[in-house]
Each structure stands twice: as structure tokens, then as C-alpha cells.
Amino acid sequence: ILGGHVAEPHLRPHMASLQLDGEHVCGGFLIAEQWVLSAAHCTEETDGKLFQVLLGAHSLTEPEPHKRLYRVRAQIPHPGSNIHNNKDDLLLLQLEEKAELNEHVQVLRFQREDRDVAADTVCEVAGWGTVSHSGRRPDKLYQVERPVLSRDDCNHRTRHDHTITRNMMCTDSRKKDTCKGDSGGPLVCNGVAEAVVTAGSRVCGNYKKPGIYTRIAPYAAWIDGVMASVAG
Numbered sequence: 001i002l003g004g005h006v007a008e009p010h011l012r013p014h015m016a017s018l019q020l021d022g023e024h025v026c027g028g029f030l031i032a033e034q035w036v037l038s039a040a041h042c043t044e045e046t047d048g049k050l051f052q053v054l055l056g057a058h059s060l061t062e063p064e065p066h067k068r069l070y071r072v073r074a075q076i077p078h079p080g081s082n083i084h085n086n087k088d089d090l091l092l093l094q095l096e097e098k099a100e101l102n103e104h105v106q107v108l109r110f111q112r113e114d115r116d117v118a119a120d121t122v123c124e125v126a127g128w129g130t131v132s133h134s135g136r137r138p139d140k141l142y143q144v145e146r147p148v149l150s151r152d153d154c155n156h157r158t159r160h161d162h163t164i165t166r167n168m169m170c171t172d173s174r175k176k177d178t179c180k181g182d183s184g185g186p187l188v189c190n191g192v193a194e195a196v197v198t199a200g201s202r203v204c205g206n207y208k209k210p211g212i213y214t215r216i217a218p219y220a221a222w223i224d225g226v227m228a229s230v231a232g
């Protein structure tokens with residue numbers, strides 16, 4: 001997160017850190033007791049290994065009550081996701097067991113109505129991604145508020161040049177922005193998860209390249225189908 005600040009501890013009990021060998025790779029969030037939603041591109045450099053999911057954390061390293069690392073039983077990328085673009089960039093992770101819910105570990109509901117969030121709506125995004133242009137990685141969860149940018153503005157040829165589909169949305173990226181490692185985390189508007197930070201590598205903090213997110217509502221049926229099909 002560039003240009004943001006350390007989050008209030010445990011105000012985002014839905015936040016997950018997707019880790020490999022104890023290292024934070026991507027964000028994600030709890031959508032059901034045994035399911036985390038993240039970004040498909042996050043599996044790009046995992047060489048087929050399964051993530052471990054850290055829940056209930058504020059600091060990545062310090063011992064904290066209710067902080068727990070869960071093993072993953074299954075990782076299901078959206079079938080339309082691919083390495084060449086940001087399309088269908090969603091990943092469902094089934095935890096080995098149901099997460100133990102408490103004041104630091106909670107499910108966050110996601111938007112099911114497929115209607116664009118109005119431009120200029122101020123949303124918030126949090127993550128353990130890099131917090132400086134030099135790539136400093138934080139120990140604590142950071143957050144930043146960002147206004148939604150209309151798809152038309154975002155698709156301007158000097159910005160993302162008509163690559164933003166109706167299944168994506170954008171936020172202004174002037175100075176305050178998501179960055180490497182924030183991918184997979186939720187964009188929360190009025191307390192509801194509207195979208196997921198895409199994981200395509202993009203320049204951070206440059207107003208000419210707004211933040212890109214995968215809207216969740218268009219995928220509600222896919223998410224429900226996967227959760228219903230994979231035996232609990």
C-alpha cells in the first residue's frame with residue numbers, strides 16, 4: 001500500500017495473508033468459514049505449491065491472540081483466468097478446516113448486485129504489500145482510502161486504453177495506491193467487498209495508471225457453485 005497508513009489493529013478481521021514458506025505473497029479475505037477469495041495471478045510463481053493462509057493477524061511476525069496459519073485443501077482459480085491479461089483474476093482457497101471465528105477472524109460479505117459502484121465513491125483497501133517505491137515490505141497491515149474512477153475515465157487511451165471490462169473497476173492511483181503484494185485483497189466500499197485487487201504487475205502510485213480490481217458481483221454464481229460443489 002503506497003501513501004496509506006498502518007491499519008487499526010484487527011478492524012479488518014476478514015483479511016488474509018497468503019503465504020509460501022512463511023513469506024507473505026498476496027492478500028485475500030474470508031468469504032465463508034472455510035473459504036478465502038484472492039486473485040488467480042497469485043499462484044503464478046508458486047511452482048504448484050499450495051499456500052498457507054494467515055488469519056487474525058495485524059503483524060506478520062509478532063505473536064498475537066487469535067492469529068493462526070491454516071493449511072489449504074484446494075486452490076481453485078477462475079477457469080477464465082490466464083497469464084496474458086487481468087480477466088477473471090479470482091482464486092478460491094478452501095481451508096483444510098473451518099476457520100475458528102472470533103473478534104479477530106470474521107467473514108466479510110461481498111456485493112451480489114451487479115451494478116457499478118458510483119465514481120468518486122471513497123472505498124478502502126488494505127494489505128501487507130510494499131509501502132514504498134523502493135519496495136519496503138511492512139510487518140503490519142496498511143490501509144488506504146481511494147475514490148472510484150469511472151470505467152470511461154479508466155479506459156482512456158492514456159490510462160488503461162480500453163482494457164477495463166465491465167467485470168473490472170478502477171480507483172484513482174495518484175500517490176495513494178495498491179502495490180506489489182496487495183493483490184488479492186478486497187476493495188471495501190460502505191462495508192461491503194466490491195472487488196479484488198488484481199495481481200497483474202503494474203506501476204504503483206502513478207495517476208496515469210489507475211488501480212485495477214476484479215468486481216465480485218459478476219462472479220457470485222461461480223463462487224457459490226464452487227463452495228457448494230467441493231465437499232465441505
Ligand SMILES: NC(=O)c1cc2c(NC(=O)[C@@]34C[C@@H]5C[C@@H](C[C@@](N)(C5)C3)C4)cccc2[nH]1
Nearest residue numbers: 041042044178179180181183198199201202
Ligand atoms: N495489483 C497491484 O496494484 C500491483 C501488483 C503488483 C506487482 N505484482 C504482484 O503483486 C504479484 C502478484 C502475484 C504474486 C506475486 C507474483 C506475481 N507475478 C503474481 C506479481 C506478486 C508488482 C509490482 C507492482 C504491482 N502492483
